[in-house]
Amino acid sequence: MPFSVTLTLRGAPAAARVFGRRTTCLVGRAAECGIRLAPTETRTSRHHCVLDVDPPQLRVRDLGSRNGTYVNGERLRPGPPGRHLSDGDEIRVGRAVLRVAVHAAERMAGDPGPDADARTPDPVEALHVLLDAAGAGAPELTGIRGYQVLQELGRGGQGVVHLARHEETGELLALKTLSAHGAVDPSAREGFLREFACTRALRHPNIVAFHGAGAHGSTFYFTCEFCRLGSVADLVARSGGRLDVDRAVGITLQVLRGLHYAHTAQVPVRHADGSSALYRGLVHRDIKPQNLLLTGTRENPAVKVADFGLSKAFDSAGLSGHTLTGALGGSPAFMPRGQVLDFKYALPEVDLWATTACLYWMLTGSPPRDFPSDADPVTVVLHRPPVPVRDRLPTLPPRLAAAIDTALVDEPGIAPTTAADLAEVFRRAL
Secondary structure, rough: OOEEEEEEEEOOOEEEEEOOOOEEEEEEOOOOEEEOOOOOOOOOOOOOOEEEOOOOOOEEEOOOOOOOOOHHHHHHHOOEEEEEEEEEEHHHOOOEEEEEEEEOOOOOOEEEEEEEEOOOOOOOOOOOOOOOOOOOOOOOOOOOOOOOEEEEEEOOOOEEEEEEEEOOOOOEEEEEEOOOOOOHHHHHHHHHHHHHHHHHHOOOOOEEEEEEEEOOEEEEEEEOOOOOOEEHHHHHHHHOOOOOOHHHHOOOOOOHHHHHHHOOEEEEEEEEOOOOOEEOOOOOOOHHHHHHEEEEOOOOOEEEEEEOOOHHHHHHHOOOOOOOOHHHOOOHHOOOHHHHHHOOOHHHHHHHHHHHHHHHHHHHOOOOOOOOOOOHHHHHHHHHOOHHHHOOOOOOOOOHHHHHHOOOOOOOOOOOHHHHHHHHHHHHOO
């Protein structure tokens, strides 16, 4: 059953905000806040707290405000993990009070529901992979029908990647498993698989090809192209922590070719109500060195963008058990400020910023921003500008440095807005 979350400001019921889908919302006095309080609210910070909304779930997280964020009269500790909220709870920021209401959304006949505008075609054909009874739901896969699991390639917070051989064709593939947090609602499963099908539709030399997906219980399975040379993060580690200009920019240009295709590709979709349409472009939202894979030869590797939209789709469907704000610790180093402000409607520009941040990291060994150990990563992304790249690497050619610094300006109208334009800027800077 679909739900909505309503936040009503005490004394101003007409200004209530209703959320029907997964998103984040800043609360504070700054103009970009989704819930903006009056400038006269001097006890409220510009970015006071952030709400992670995933109806019917809601979590609030204080962003280091001077006067604190209170839930039902109790002051929150700043930073993660924040606090889960329920129907009837009250959030106080300064003198303002927001009341939480959670409702089961009524759906009219023929209404496709809150996910109707998602770019999600029918579920892809399920893989013919079933765990045997003993292995069901286990992250280490044994007894997969149709695939011979050879070895583990890596694991992260959401799942495990294995090298597998297709028993009929002999093809080597990466077999990925994602384990959902708790029982999986059928609508969440179907919605996730539909969104995954958009990724499967992408076919480009610089994007990892996905072949299929399926689900068994609370575990999801995917097969995709195996990239035998590992990731850009692995390459940088093997190279002593940095890459030279030609190699780093060469990798970046390949990434931008893949992003240009993905951002402009036509994706056929069919909505939950059975209607179909063509949408243009998919946004990755999690570009980082670990998601840039290498294949081919070590002398001339091909770069491929991996997990296009996969983590976002898994988390947005509520399958990971992670809050959005709590999960930001995974890659805030490569996240633009605008993505924190407006996660739901993240545009291609967030991928361009993250790609430039990867170039900065490949050249200097450091991300664009400094992240002190005692600082909340979300607060750093919101308030700290990138360090000029020549402050970290004074020998970097000035034209390239200027191009990188300009691309990392997280304000409209300054940085390039398409992958093709950004690639041209970097080519001219060499």
